[in-house]
Amino acid sequence: MRISRFASLLLLATACVPLGTPITSTSPAATGTQKAPEYYADKTLRYQDYTYSPDVRSVQCYVATGQPNEVFQPPVVPLGRSQAITLEFDVLGEQSQRYTAKLIHCDANWQPSVLTDMQFLSEINEFLVTDYRVGINTKVPYFHYRLRAPGVKLSGNYLLVVQSPGSVPLVSRRLLVYENQVQVALKPGIVIGGAERYTLQQLDFGIGYSSVNLVNPMSEVKVVLRQNFRWDNAKYNLRPTFVRDAERRLEYQYFGFENAFPGLSEYRFFDTRSVQAAGIGVLRIDPQATPVAATLQPEASRAKQAYNQYQDANGQRVFESREFGNGDTNADYVDVTFQLKAEQPAPGPVYVLGALTDWQLKDEFKLTYDEGKQLYTGHALLKQGYYNYSFAVGAARGAAPNEVYFEGSHQETENQYDLLVYYRPPGTRADLLIGYQTVGVNNRQ
Incomplete structure (x- = not known):
């Protein structure tokens, strides 16, 4: 899920297809007639x-x-x-x-x-x-x-x-x-396991502190490991497995997948930068509706599909208007309808997830299942732009959303990871961020 060449993706020509059936918008923010979600x-x-x-x-x-x-x-x-x-x-x-x-x-x-x-x-x-x-x-x-x-x-x-x-x-x-007071060594690792080696991505890391005096680093140093800069599924409370005092180095070596993430799949995407013609991932668009209405192509589960490599933006989005440029103030808002085909209901509520939802399961991005059509649908008011997203199943309170159920998981997927290293010096009242490093897995250069 690489963003370094995302600029080239923005230059793709928008596909021109006939306009479809008009959609009546019922977005609360657009109409002002519905009660704000509990969120x-x-x-x-x-x-x-x-x-x-x-x-x-x-x-x-x-x-x-x-x-x-x-x-x-x-x-x-x-x-x-x-x-x-x-x-x-x-x-x-x-x-x-x-x-x-x-x-x-x-x-x-x-x-x-x-x-x-x-x-x-x-x-x-x-x-x-x-x-x-x-x-x-x-x-x-x-x-x-x-x-x-x-x-x-x-x-x-x-x-x-x-x-x-x-x-x-x-x-x-x-x-x-x-501030880089310590030396952080973060790199992709090899998953030791059975089927997990095909679905998980492991990050191996160590921390060298030869240039700074850390008191009781075994318990005082705290690290956080993140995937694609997300907080919702970050790894916390990772303690060093070895403290090498002579080398002034902390080693983090795990055997229970504590430092591994589901690789997932490259993110789904759609393009609403034009309100005159349907862009990539858009089934039809109605520019006469207020607000403009766009229905996305029906999606399907990828849980049992082989890995499909393509360029994405790691779940992010960018705002832009093809007709007028300058997405800050010229991009309009579009009532976007999501569609997900499913032969049976998921084992929990289904949501759209990504930077467009703050990586949270928001009420307005919750999908409704129609058993007769075997289809999940939902809509949200979104600014014109290019969007990445995934479908996630809500888990127990406090647990990370389950994206694997609809998205599958592959070790070949491109993802970005970063490691945060915190330390509070004795006698002080602030946790300092004394080390930071990022690394890409399966970078596409």
Whole structure:
């Protein structure tokens, strides 16, 4: 699931097919007639990537590099570059609002730390969001907002929170600021097992600390291993299996797949960058509907299919309008209908999953099963663009979604992985992010 050559994919010509049967939109955000999903009912601040209002759409948090694919860069920067992290989002409606932002320093477990603002910031911890523009000639009115994260003094975990008047949270995003005090060796490994070697991807790693004095590293060093920069299925509480004091090195060698992930499949995709003709993955589009309606091609389970290699964007998406360019303000919103063929219901609720859902099982992306048609369907209001997504079955509370049920799993799939290394020096009150490294598995160069 590689993004390095994604720019070439964006240049594919949109397929032209006849327009299909009109679809009547019933999106709550579009019509304003339905009750907001329960997901948005609780406005309590969560220390995670979260959207607190159904009017907030198309949130992107990335590192501004000036390159074409910068929106795919996760909000992870070395100390001294935190101001490069950019947050963008839309708010549906015809009136702009006054929003402020603040930064919350968190510990390694994403709980607020005891540090005062001035211990990690050099300015007042309240930032007025002044960069906003109105959507131009769109059927769904919205305002597009953008802000840069402030500079910070310490490495570690931060939560960037945008608030509406009354300190009601609107959107929150996790940011990572690191410093390479230790030497992280992260590399693809070989799965030792039976059938697992065909479906899992293992990451082997070690940490060298010759240049820094770590006190009791066996218990004080914490690591987090992520796939495609996701938090929902990350590996936590991985403890070193060996501490080599003479070499000043921590070894992490496991035999129970603690450091392995399902490889899954390359992500499904669709293209709604044009509202005049159906793009790739789109069955039909109705530009006369308000909002524009698009029905995607019926998909099927890939659980028993062979691996299929193609270029994807690791579950991400990019906003763009083919007719007018500049996806920030010229892209309209489309009522997208998802379709998934299934001979029988799954063993749990089925959702669309990806960056378009904040990697969460949201009510508005839940699919409904029609036993007569043997078809799951659901729809969501999405900004024009190119999207990656998967189908996932909801698991028990607190467990990662089950993507393998519909997507299958292959060790040949391209994925990105990163390792976060935390340490709290004795006598201090902050968990520092002292090491960070990324590695690609099955990179397509």
